[in-house]
Amino acid sequence: SQQGEEDPQALSIQEGENATMNCSYKTSINNLQWYRQNSGRGLVHLILIRSNEREKHSGRLRVTLDTSKKSSSLLITASRAADTASYFCATTVRGGAQKLVFGQGTRLTINP
């Protein structure tokens, strides 16, 4: 079952621009996480935001969480060609087992 849905499904921008990806989910969560996947590889954890947090930063990444709207956004500032990848949001459900449920992902392409 898919908990998170990312929007847009694909995003293409110029190097140096900011990239924003959104994620919506359906049920109450413990935390929400963002992952990056380069083509044909495993996923790399980027950032985790807990349900009682509203915003978190890590380097060029900024994540927001709005539990009233059941949504999150990932902002990548000053994008680089190396940021080209698929980005997934994933949630752990409050009161449930400790499994991560992933969305379908956003395919981000940074054009030089």
Add this chain to the structure above:
Amino acid sequence: DVKVTQSSRYLVKRTGEKVFLECVQDMDHENMFWYRQDPGLGLRLIYFSYDVKMKEKGDIPEGYSVSREKKERFSLILESASTNQTSMYLCASSFLWDKTNGYTFGSGTRLTVV
């Protein structure tokens, strides 16, 4: 460097074969997971384990089984491989939810069943 290691990057097996996918982590994580990833379907959880000898079904356990005899090792078994099990298989591990800071994934095993 902490990591999750999957035994094979690419694997080709015949229909009906019994297939073992191995995953080892060196982070003393309690949780371990097996996902499969298919185009258009995203990542789907097959099985997970939160302790040695413990296992729980995920969303798509049919045709699979798992084994966790040691904390660091979690094996996925395809009892009789079929062509619809051709996929990318991803192993992951994490601490229990109250200590977790995200999952660590292996590099994946691309399995082709012919």
